[in-house]
Amino acid sequence: MTTAPTAGTERMTLLAALNASLRTALAEDPRTLLMGEDIGRLGGVFRVTDGLQKDFGDERVMDTPLAESGIVGTAIGLALNGFRPVVEIQFDGFVFPAYDQIVTQLAKMHARSRGRVRLPVVIRIPYGGAIGAVEHHSESPETLFAHVAGLRVMSPSNPSDAYWMLQEAVRSDDPVIFLEPKRRYYDTGEVDVAARPHPQGARVVRAGSDLTLAAYGPMVATCLDAAAAASEEGHDLEVVDLRSISPIDFDTLVRSVGRTGRLVIAHEAPVFFGAGAEIAARVTERCFYQLEAPVLRVGGFHSPYPPSRLEDAYLPGLDRVLDAVDRALAA
Template identity: 55%
Template sequence: MTMLETSGQQATSGAQTPQAAQTPQAPQTLTMAAAVDLALADALQSDPSVLVFGEDVGRLGGVFRVTDGLTRRFGEQRCFDTPLAESGIVGTAVGMAMNGLRPVVEMQFDAFAYPAFEQIVSHVAKMGNRTRGAIRLPMVIRVPFGGGIGGVEHHCDSSEAYYAHTPGLTVVAPATPQDAYSLLRAAIEFPDPVIFLEPKKLYWSKGQVDPSVTAEIGRAAVARPGTDVTLVTYGAMVGVALAAAAVAEGEGRSIQVVDVRTLSPCDDETIFAAVRSTGRAVVLAEAPGYASVAAELAARIGEHCFEFLEAPVRRVTGFDIPYAPPKLEHHYLPDLDRVLDAVDTLDWG
């Protein structure tokens, strides 16, 4: 019996039977890591075809303890450890998804995913098109991404542009515990592959999580209303944008913050409406600026909102260098001052 056959048999025969009527969960304050853990647990509980696996996600509960308790609760047939072989992890998930399962795999760190990149680009992203829709891959690849934790080389990177550039992949990046829960549940139920980017810096941030609240993949959200300028951002930079908006309010300037949430496909409707309402836009991201998601957002805004703009679109991003070492990353990451400086350069008449 092959590994795929064994995993499939265990997933269906060893899974817990979904409850006929589960008691609704009350809203609670959780860290983002705990919100992801809860989303995985609820998905495992409600759907016997869901599997969670990756390096150290089982007994250890993951490097960031995001999968803590899942193996104890659901057994090693549903949440299990794998060899240190990212290409093998993703390749196995492809086979499982082709055979009726819904695998959720973890790439332990963002830069650890690169050995699996050929699988992701050549097979995960293309299988639906290759088979004219006959084979769909309902799978989620969870990637802890970004900086802010003092990680060494290969442990902090902003790799979202690689995935967003690849047709066939849906790319999601939550910024709050609530969105981490709701968007992950939506990603697991999605019929096609989703790259789910989890900002490492936010794993310990806390917020209210209501499991009854749903989120739609492909929809941005206005995180803060404003009338003078629109900050468009995602992931860990949403907090920086909100902090800048709070400071600017004290100076008499109203900043609107749009959380993109889904990087691909992009919610043009929400973003364009927000920019048109203020006439000014700043795009904020911690990844290098060249050929980036920030560059694409700025280009789309420039193309579709040109007649509404009072000033050119500005970008605030990481620098075009390899990711900075721990003691220097505070110089690399965009901060409140850099955002406010960019806002000040807009044409205010």
């Protein structure tokens, strides 16, 4: 069987939504190829590609050597020859051997060729912590990619977005870093594989009037929990899921902050030079006269990711988000 998922709404995990999205991409376009370590017979370490090699063959779903630079370099060559490769990096901390290929070749070839060359490569990276993993398995490297012109950086927070955002990434002619929040792989939600989604960009996932909470990927659920907890204290918080880290939909965020007058940004990555710093600066520039308090950031500490027994103290959780909310509301 090599068909795309049938139409209709289905409740599935974020992981299953990614699998269904890849199945759709393979069925719709014979130029789409999947590449990565153990993604074929094993179905990947998280089983995101489970069953795809059996249904589409080992020339479409390819197990590769353990060599991230070679994987991405091969994908670039395939893209130059008309294919649309989707690469899986097993864990966030394993992407750095390929960083040279991504930054010096993948991100720059379109500009270097004055627009004549397109590199439609998607690099899927499970990222983030809270799974009790060992060193190099819980990194949040999004800022390292977002700083590089020529790359799109995306991160879904729920199964529906996982399905449709991966579809958009595969169809894009630009290279995309697709960050999958591994701690949310088994979160469930409704996915309609027939309905085309609203345009990509930030989305208000909870309306509110007192303060805006902005997040992406794994921290969106935490911010929704924070908004629910704050409502018990009489505070009405709005939650914005950014979805894209590069580019960022500042217009949606600015409209939200214009209504609420306050902004707290949350991400797992360290606060120091993190995505929140850029967001805070841009929003402050555009909302200076609407802001009633300084923009606050919540994130990881400026230190290497700790051993798993200490990650609960390192990662921003409900209490740290609510503390920032309290400080912003008290200002």
